[in-house]
Amino acid sequence: MISRLLYGLVALVLCALPAMAGYVEPDSLKDKVAKGELPPVDQRLPSEPLKVTIEGEGKSVGQYGGTARILIGGQRNISLMTVYGYTRLVRYDDKLQLQPDLLKSFDVQDGRVFTFHLRPGLKWSDGEPVTTEDFRYALEDVQLNEELSKVISPYLLVDGKPPKFEIVDDNTLRYSWDAPNPDFLPQIAAPQALSLVMPAKYLKQFHKKYQSEDKLAELIKANGEKKWTGLHINKARQYRPENPDLPTLDPWRNITKPPSEQFVFERNPYFHRVDQEGRQLPYIDRFVLNVSSSSLIAAKTGAGETDLQAQNISFADYTFLKESEATHPIRVKLWESGRGSRVALFPNLNFADPVWSKVLRDVRFRRAASLAINRDEINQAKFFGLSRPSADTVLPASPLYREEYATAYTAYDPDKANALLDEMGLDKRGSDGVRLLPDGRRAEIIIETAGEDSVETDVLQLITDHWSKVGLKLVIRTSQTDVLRSRVIGGTTMMTVASGLDNGVPTADMNPKALAPTSHEQMQWPQWGIFVESAGEKGTQADVKEAQELFDLYKQWEKAADSAARAEIWHKMLALYTDQAFSIGIVNGAKQPIVISAKLRNVPETALFSFDPTAYFGVYGMDTFWFDKKGP
Template sequence: MSFMRRVLRPVSALAICAALTPIGAWAYEEAPALAEQVAAGTLPPVDQRLPAQPEVVTPLESVGTYGGKLRRMLGGSNDHNSILRVVSPQGLTRWKPDFSGVVPNVAESWESSADGSEFTFHLREGMKWSDGEPFTADDIMFFVDDLLNNKEFYPNAPARFVVGGETMQAEKIDDHTIKLKFAAPYGTFLTELATPLAQEPVLWAKHYCMQYHPKYNPDIQALVDATEAVEDWTGLYRLNCGEVEAPNRWSNPERPTLDPWVVTGDGYSAGSTKVVMERNPYFWQVDTAGNQLPYIDTLEMGVAQDNQAMVLEAVAGNIDIQRRKISNLANKPVFAENAEKGGYKILNMINSNSNVMAIHFNQTHKDPVMREVIRNKDVRIALSLGIDRDEIIDIVYQGQGEPWQIGPRPDHVLYNEQLGRQYTEYDPDRANELLDAAGLAERDADGYRLLPDGRRFTFNVNYTGIEQPDWGDSLEIIKEQWKEIGVELNSSSVERSIYYSRGEANEHDFMVWGAPGGLDPTLSPRDVLSVHPQASWFSIPWVRWYISGGTEGEEPSEAMKKRLELYEAYKAEADQEKALDIFRQIHQIAADELEVIGISLAPNLVGVVNKKLRNVPDAIPASWMYPDPGPTLPQTYYYAE
């Protein structure tokens, strides 16, 4: 499959246009419910709601029919990304369905400068927000001038919009043409725009959100004072207009969007038991027969409090397509057993991850004694050698997988054998020798090693057990294995918000999470680079140093500073082969440092899909950077009779 071998970089630095099938004199068609509103005079005719040149999408299997409801499940009150995955981030660019490159999306086409520092986007004339107001270059200018470059709104601008230490700038050419400019070449910008975290340029409608901005509303303080739970205009803005990755993005039904479906009712909030979204009557895509998309009328997402409840809903046939939170391979037998009765098929999800569980030893530990011990590479080697990965794979993962650390999968062009396979053998004798030599030879009455200050060498670890019970099982096995080398491990399951708050506060010995970067190493480098404030758990203060340009956080190690320099060079390099060579250097330094270790190469995942649902691929990449199933265009899914 091409997405297992491709390199995630721009398709071309030249002008790239969407493949448009001229509709010409065809009559556009629309959903019956919208036609009724047109007849009643409450909605403009379909040709007045579409752009002058809507994007024409070729369905995977066949032109569909209108109607129906797509059912999914959300996990509690903080599962906003499950909504994003099916609605799909409607950015300027998007991924091809096979994850092989990017194509125009909200933008009709683009050109880039010869050095890759400027990108001119051509927007679709006549395109509208979900409330019928025009979408133009002014909306992007609003983001760049009034939000991105506003220190109150962004004290530190998102790194994806900062190059050479300077924030992205914009120049309006005309209402439908805009130039985005950087201080230096940015070879990965077009692929960055296709990821789920780079939709901001087209996320906010100026005509609506300007009411929450002091530049446009002189009475903004009165609104702040009248609103509970906000302290300033930035909080008020985010409450009403949402953020790119937060529950509040889906909490306000009045906020205009460019999405195929728009939230209704009370939206998604802490007390939600169900989230309902209805088709956007102004959505800007049509199929090859001129039918306005989406085909499906309604998205209905129930809210469950644990993953097992979702599994039961899937088995009962109450989920139409989903792998999120039910993709554990342990569920595959029960899915297979109940597929006929539940009216679904098993959905094959190609795992883009590198490892099922990565262990991020905290290089920036607040305790100076623990920090010194953790920063000793021989200690980290010993801890890795003290894990019997084969035992964990057999017991927890039903024998599916192989001992693995982190990094690109073996069939990827950036595969680094050392990064993936070093120190994965089980060798407790060698581990004990290394720990003795590291000055940790003294033990207490229970056989546990003592730190230099006399305390027991103990790791206290939190994990998100509701979402990933396999991590708890793996940690329990590691606890017994590390006991043999004199290291104590205590683990406890916590709710996701607690997990994140402790990690962001740098109050952890080590953190565990799934390791990305198996198929998307250049897009998800958070385990080898200190770049992600909610995922590079081995070095959160280093991340803050990088994001702030050295004004906050803690100066990284020399090895990390070198990698961050290389990363900046990689992002600027327009030549694909040279860029790959730069990333190979990053991986080699990470392999030599061994800051993060893993358990098993991530096996493919499972999901369920209604047997009657059409235009769904047989296999879908499972990745956050390819927020599945969004790039397969759920707006083209439909139900067969």
């Protein structure tokens, strides 16, 4: 009996050993550990770090070291490191399934009660422990503080009410609402995440609730601020990490105070992930972000001045970049854009011209405009045949994809387009063949572009010829982005061109609000979006039946308690949206060049490239990228 008890005790001790010892120290930190400036890796990691298994074609456990360079168009773009590093309480994996990351685990009941279990021993980059107080502070003292947060995040409200917050024990906390909150987990896993945990010990010195009035006044003056709220906001900003003193949970931390032309991000010695051999991640020691003129980034990338580049280069640069492989130590990969359409047209259903407004609101016109576009020609001429003609909808990689959504009114059929236009009363033409509106004006469709994307203009020029065959004259007008947005909202823009759905690979648990009037930024119905955002105080309510139906379905999604119910609503919305051609997609699956150093490893050969939900490199584990010292 005693021997069996002893055996059991020994077995328990042996099972506990991997969580206590045996982890591998990054080379660049060994000297600091030897000098006593840092505790050893076993003491820096949580008792149960997140184990990342690196596997798959072309992937391997990596080597430590190196400095990776990235080019950015302005210092605000240092937020890319927060996106690329993609460290969240809950995160998407490369299959877009939610997994615990900083959390040890999480439980959901009835879609409304969320229980979070923290990783014991998890630490901020300054070595301070992550505690339940960091969560309470983020919610009660920041998110729900009316002075710091003028508008409470809608993802924290259900029926206008914030969550009930409970600290269950030292490593367990709970958020609960009276009704389901399907947005909650996706938003804390988002590229620009809802912030639920903040380093309270550091930030309390800038909060009037915890700091003396005299000391706070001194800090406000020393930092060139006018109010304590501005001081706290600037010191606490996590998404754009401009404060080098702010503790972080990301793989790398900014050590450069702006303004600067170069920002250095060094490894976080307390990062919580390890590979399958117990090596603490990340592999790369530091990232250097060099600020450059956006117009020069493609040329500098081809000249080998960056080790990992996707921003400010496009498919139009592909030939040049591919040729540069022969003269510089770079490699060019082609990933697939995750947007619903590389280029899409947005008829403004809130256009102020009463005659044109009636035309644009007629679904026959939108369908005809779509059928009159020769997408195959555009695909060959502008995308080397590598894209897919498609409506503005979800991609085949999404579990919600159905072929009928992608093919809705996308087959080139000028005869059918002509018939639809005739049927709706636009059957009279001028001497030049251009159709005439009911008031006698020529059917000249002015499409406005921000002028920042040459591909959009090139595609419009091709569509100009296509539409001329059905009696529609296309006129291209270029505006600055801010001016264009103001004109769209003001109802003075007839139609715009931009990229399609931001998230082309949604799951049922991701928010479908992009398919319904919900935001002033939606160019097809900005006034209806403003009406929703302002709770009816501004804008106008949707008065097109199908648009209002989409909004009603979206509200049903918000109340749905499980994934099956949400999927059913998603399909109803996708079917209705594509049938009504509220936005007119051209092609999707367009290719995005990814340029890397020839020595950089573990970067996927092919992948989805999007901000939401893949966080660009985020879901593919940038902390596992590494430099092969042996070279190509």
